[in-house]
Amino acid sequence: MATHRLVPRDYHNVLGTLPPVLSVASGDTVITETIDAAGYDKDGMQRARGPNPMNGPIFVEGAAPGDALRVDIVRMTPVSTTGWTRSALAANVVEPEAVRALPPRERATWLIDRQALTTRLQDPPKGLEYLTLPLEPMIGCFGVAPGQGQAISTATSGEYGGNMDYRLFGPGTSVWFPVSAEGALFFVGDCHATQGDGEIVGTGIETCFEVELTLSVEHRKLVWPRGETAEDIFPVGNARPLEQALQHATTEMLRWLAEDYGLDAVAASHLLGQVVRYDVGNVYDPAYTMACRVARKWLPPR
Amino acid sequence: MATHRLVPRDYHNVLGTLPPVLSVASGDTVITETIDAAGYDKDGMQRARGPNPMNGPIFVEGAAPGDALRVDIVRMTPVSTTGWTRSALAANVVEPEAVRALPPRERATWLIDRQALTTRLQDPPKGLEYLTLPLEPMIGCFGVAPGQGQAISTATSGEYGGNMDYRLFGPGTSVWFPVSAEGALFFVGDCHATQGDGEIVGTGIETCFEVELTLSVEHRKLVWPRGETAEDIFPVGNARPLEQALQHATTEMLRWLAEDYGLDAVAASHLLGQVVRYDVGNVYDPAYTMACRVARKWLPPR
Amino acid sequence: MATHRLVPRDYHNVLGTLPPVLSVASGDTVITETIDAAGYDKDGMQRARGPNPMNGPIFVEGAAPGDALRVDIVRMTPVSTTGWTRSALAANVVEPEAVRALPPRERATWLIDRQALTTRLQDPPKGLEYLTLPLEPMIGCFGVAPGQGQAISTATSGEYGGNMDYRLFGPGTSVWFPVSAEGALFFVGDCHATQGDGEIVGTGIETCFEVELTLSVEHRKLVWPRGETAEDIFPVGNARPLEQALQHATTEMLRWLAEDYGLDAVAASHLLGQVVRYDVGNVYDPAYTMACRVARKWLPPR
């Protein structure tokens, strides 16, 4: 199992079937530094244009359409002393008539303390001077080349992953993506220092990270991305409206519970009905993201 | 502060401006036994028809339109040895084409251990024999008379509360409803032994409880219900689609953060953007329910 | 077949099981004058408060739950020289970020020429001086008492009818409502001089009409309202989001084509797939309205 360091020369604003910049064996580890959602690196230099410039693609040997690419998020180390957000809620998360009263969406700077692993606003508005948040790093946008030779903007997401902006895509989480192209063609970028549910200001705290990921090919058939943490398992659905994202995630969970846990639709319904948790990944991007999450403690022994 | 025991003679399938069956002073406590969503009491006798027959209404002295009725959920004691659920996911929570493969929605019985405070299926399907869940009691349907003399089915919900089916409406939670009628006219029923997010089988574990509630009038203006637990504060929005419920809850949270915590829209946006949690109450009833939740630890000192 | 003239003494802001103000035999005709959506009569006197004060209810002898009430809209004669609208699009019909640029929603007066049967703005904005529209009278809000003893605001709509704001509910149209209460309890009001699809400024041209309606009981089972004109048949669905309204209307059309035209689901799919028209009634009220319309010329001979 080799470890590779990927230093991108350029970046992509789509996930698509593009020439790979690195080829790795299944099980190898990749370390790479991501730039922020607007294309700025840790030194404040613009290296690419937004939205969400991607490192990659990485060709994973042996990955073929119908397989799953497993991505273990081993580590995310902040490499910048600042991050940024938007200063107002997105228009679509308040009542339509309330949009008239929303402030303009300006850029705000957050200071990142890489020792303490905390962050706070550089110029907090009145009443928010007290607020210091722990870093909860996460990957905003990652995934594989979509099917049919498509190349899809990093603004949005789909079965192949993409800009899902979901809090649980952080260190310790394993994620599976359905492979549609030879070599899977993995992309990653747009990391956040932290983010609330829904990404409702249109950003997390956008900054740069060194990420360490292990990429493996598995013979596992899935339609939507799936994730696992120490506590939970969760498929995600990406679509608008939110109800459709929920439908995709729930339908994928039914398949998962059947395949890996031997539960038919009645058993899965009983289980999900009483223990499921739904997490709103984002309600800002063109496709919203919803996770259907179940705690491992309620799952059947495998 | 008196304590009243309400033993209903009949039940209501609407929340509306109906003759009160009990009048209490602000700050009084009421103890009452609820029957299940289908109208059966703890002895299995049908006492009312569904959906969600309500105890009440209770007139709270001094409550006038424009006030808020505060409801402290002091205690919920299970009084039945069984509860019931539906055995299949609701059609609207899976992909439309996947509905064809859903099993029929039959009734399943859960056994309630009132000593251990746990519950398990009487006849678990294959693979689910292991599943025993802790009781996490919650009130499915409660609220006050809606405005304009309306009387609205206990199947649905609105600004006045109603059938919200949200997990956090359990013991230890305080809830505020906007008062639209003299005396507020409080209704309660449809309690669940536990329930997952979304009430996606169309039921929680439907059963009977003795509930103890304190009812108080507060001069506090709100549009949507608000709740507080030891850890969190959360307004809820009730509407379809899910995005609209989210918009109502978020807009109410903006008002709350301004009024009680002195945060303007920019400060509130910064706070919510990075710490908000959205909970799906139900995605089954005619109006869906979404809570916009913030942990107290991130709130400004009041 | 008698003709009754109903002169209301007061008006209702709900459709519900209220004491009837008139009782008629099946097949009788009722003539009544409606006031505008804000409660003003043809002389500009406020007679009730908004929204959408209703004349009625009218008890139709013999109507019982499970029946249908047929309403033939015989005539709508404008009785006022003015009407009014809002001067800006509703916030929910433009992109959320575009709401910031919408003008305030002020009241505008339209002059009604009762000879020419046309209407034009009293103070047209620059560039719109030329606009004179023909009157296309329609009933914004009408229906019967909803089920379960509910009383529901005239702001919204449901299976029982209500505030549907659909253009085709005008003279020459027959409408069927599912009866839920003894006597059906028919309500009517909120007439418009004309209205575009969607009622996207939140109003049609709101004014007063003398309406002449024939009310008949039919033994016909339906879930959602149905309408017929000389050219078309159309069920309507009332719900949010728009897709759900469309689903209700389409599902009701499947039932209708089966019952009255002998088409099974395959035959109905073939027919609807190639000839259906969907009309947006309103996208403004709490429940949106969508009609599923088929031209008679494509229907099987009955």
Added chain:
Amino acid sequence: MATHRLVPRDYHNVLGTLPPVLSVASGDTVITETIDAAGYDKDGMQRARGPNPMNGPIFVEGAAPGDALRVDIVRMTPVSTTGWTRSALAANVVEPEAVRALPPRERATWLIDRQALTTRLQDPPKGLEYLTLPLEPMIGCFGVAPGQGQAISTATSGEYGGNMDYRLFGPGTSVWFPVSAEGALFFVGDCHATQGDGEIVGTGIETCFEVELTLSVEHRKLVWPRGETAEDIFPVGNARPLEQALQHATTEMLRWLAEDYGLDAVAASHLLGQVVRYDVGNVYDPAYTMACRVARKWLPPR
């Protein structure tokens, strides 16, 4: 103004920045034969795989990002004696619980009479033997390369056009697409012999046409496609849910009325409020399509 005949050697299942197969001057006419949505030509030979294989792309000289590509649909001549549809409604157009009762979605053949310009089912189900429909040819999928180097499946649609499946994209209609790539890169295919609103069986009558189109570059800035017929003007919005498609179309119409007709937001609101028509293009594809249509007779003189 030259006329070109394009005989494709291969077809594309995406709209993207691909090597052009033909280059034309602005104002030139192109005649080309399209194959059906599943990739079959007029002789029943499979020439490409689905969905919706495209002819093109055609490079239009002088077209640059920020321009509009005008497409005049001059003629659509049916070249096949058959077409096909699905035999059951799509699951998402009926109530979720009604999906259980839908028949399977099988393929049905329609006979096309190229003399009479009519079509009828080869094996009509009982009760539908009478049904013969006039041909109302339309282009299901056409448009230009999307921005940012994207390549997007012909299953869906966006600002660049794509699989909009809207009835009014037929002979006599002019359509404008916003150009994002040098030369615009125009694609066309997936023509229908006729189709109802919403494409609710998931197909129109899918068949092959010889289409004649004139392609011109205009210096006109637009965000969403716009169309004009002899009677109407209409922008279209492509998105889910239906309300968002409506919002895009309405917002584009506001821009159009301002730019070309001198109407500010108040004047445009007054006009649209009383005369707008909304057409459902499709409610089947990943992005739904809604047109915001106004009759020319109500427009200001230009």
